[in-house]
Amino acid sequence: MRIRYSEEQVVWLEVPGETTLAYTITGCTVGCRGCHSVETWPAHRGEILSERYLAAQLARYRGLITCVLFLGGEWYPRQLLQLLKQVKNEGLKTCLYTGLESIDESLKEQLDYLKLGPWMAERGGLENRGSNQRFINLRTGMTENYKFWS
Ligand code: SF4
Structure with a gap:
């Protein structure tokens, strides 16, 4: 199965301090109760995220974005690893939401x-101080949930 995405957009809130090109990867197998994205669960949905396509998009957004975010995709570890290396080779930062x-x-x-x-649902997302989810800066090792708090 090839890695596919159902949505591609430039976002500013998901990775604080970065202008980010985000890909919603289909085929999530985690199965959270109350998931807001159940339509992305079927792995055959969306378009193939090939290295060639990603290269074209990185060229298109060169100088405009600083980071690429994958919303899922860890269930294709080899393919995701390849795409992450490709992004790093372009001098951009990388983020994964899992x-x-x-x-x-x-x-x-x-x-x-x-x-x-x-x-x-009862713990909420990163903007909630009681969230179970953690946003980690892997370069510093610090948890940076506070950047999502208002
Ligand atoms: S990880 Fe995200 S997409 Fe997957 S089931 Fe949980 S909330 Fe839904």
Whole structure:
């Protein structure tokens, strides 16, 4: 199965301090209760995120974006690793949002930012001080949830 995305957009809030090109990857297997993105669960949905396509988009946004975010995709570790390396080679930062509590070290080595943890409605997202989810700056090792608090 090839890695696919259902949405591509430039975002500013998901990775504080960065202008980020974000890809919603289809095929999530975590199965959080109350997930707001159940339409992205089928792995066959969306367009193939090939290295060639990503290269074209990175060229298109050169000088405009500072980071690329993958909303999921850790269930394709080899393909995701390749895409992360491609982004790093362009001199951009990388971020992964995962519903898991941990990921492979090989992926971490290619990431600058990592959001960990499943969606739990009663704990809320990163903007909630009681959230179970953690936003980690992997270059400093610091948890930076406070950047999402108003
Ligand atoms: S990790 Fe995200 S997309 Fe996957 S089930 Fe949980 S909330 Fe939904």
